Amino acid sequence: MTENGPVPNSKKTAAERPAPERRGELLATAAEVFAAHGYNATTVRRIADEAGILAGSLYYHFDSKESMLDEILSAFLDELWDGYDAVLAARLGPRETLEALVTESFREIDRHRPAVAIYQRESRHLALQPRFAYLADSQRRFEQAWLGTLRRGAAAGVFRADLDVRLAYRFVRDTVWVAASWYRPGGAHSPEEIARQYLSMVLEGIAVRE
């Protein structure tokens, strides 16, 4: 029955994968626990507890703890790039592209907060494993999109040219994504409102102009 003897990390094909509704619920609770306590500190028994089942029962739905993490992260990145690609395909000006990317990012944080938190915490060392190589790919594309926009803007005279572009890139990137560590859906501000204020700070600064 199980022919995956010596082969590690064998993914089940879509055909033999069980009905997806329950999977989704379990992945959601797993993501929540991963985000709260970190991947390594999270035991499969804890996830199962939270879901109201026993640890072994998780293995009816998933190959391994690692494959849960894999599915959470790749689902998030797939959706993220759907949004980013739509923005980039519109070929707006640099400033409008930046605004759209920031807004889109906050929407993703709103929809995938646990996944974003996990990504931030674990992606650096996960990207070294072959299984999670797509994290490194994604990071490259990410840098390309943001850095390119900033460079275009500096060349076009809409962004300041006296700044180190890579510093500015990390500045904008970090500013946006660390929000996942404190953002709580259903809070006082909508994602769009947060994006508006963040953009105002990043673009205009917090100092009063004289």
Add this chain to the structure above:
Amino acid sequence: MTENGPVPNSKKTAAERPAPERRGELLATAAEVFAAHGYNATTVRRIADEAGILAGSLYYHFDSKESMLDEILSAFLDELWDGYDAVLAARLGPRETLEALVTESFREIDRHRPAVAIYQRESRHLALQPRFAYLADSQRRFEQAWLGTLRRGAAAGVFRADLDVRLAYRFVRDTVWVAASWYRPGGAHSPEEIARQYLSMVLEGIAVRE
């Protein structure tokens, strides 16, 4: 000899503590490994490997893995507050206080990069444990210092008053401290240079003024 039978987390007194030079080296390598892989994912055998000794030998110098973490974090926070308190005691204007706090923060990142990285990754859930209650205290003082400065500046008309102050606080705080995740000592920019550019972005924005 060891009278710490049922008492958990018993700290050794300064008198019975061994010579501090070796401790310092071991703490430095432990901090490096913690920062790279996360506290929970780091095994004491890994730390010992990196130090060229065996796992059990660590327990000649330290009570437990947790006490290593404790010492790393509290040493960092002690030094951080030495610097912050000096800045706050100077009673500068809001803008100058902000500039001094940011510059001081980047200096701390330069000197305690691993500790800062660990702090960011683990402080949230560590603060819940009684042993690490000082993390929560520190975070309260931290918020007080920064939020107070921003509020003073908004009232004095040097910072924009149309922004949500708490959003601005998190904005400034995060932009500064996440730098620890990519900063490498001895890189192209000195801490002061990075602080200068970050302050320029935070205060004036990255957009060109018309």
Add this chain to the structure above:
DNA sequence: TAACCTACCAAACACTTGTTAGGGAAGGAT
């Protein structure tokens, strides 16, 4: 009724974890 599928449980497996106990080599002090 019989066969089957889904989603779970109960119990164990091999392994890794932080930690401890006892010992010993090197070197300085007495």
Add this chain to the structure above:
DNA sequence: ATCCTTCCCTAACAAGTGTTTGGTAGGTTA
């Protein structure tokens, strides 16, 4: 020569880890 201190090793322990195996209640299909 003896003692003491420092620093480490060897070898094990108990608890916790991810995972597997075989079984089973309950519903659906034939």
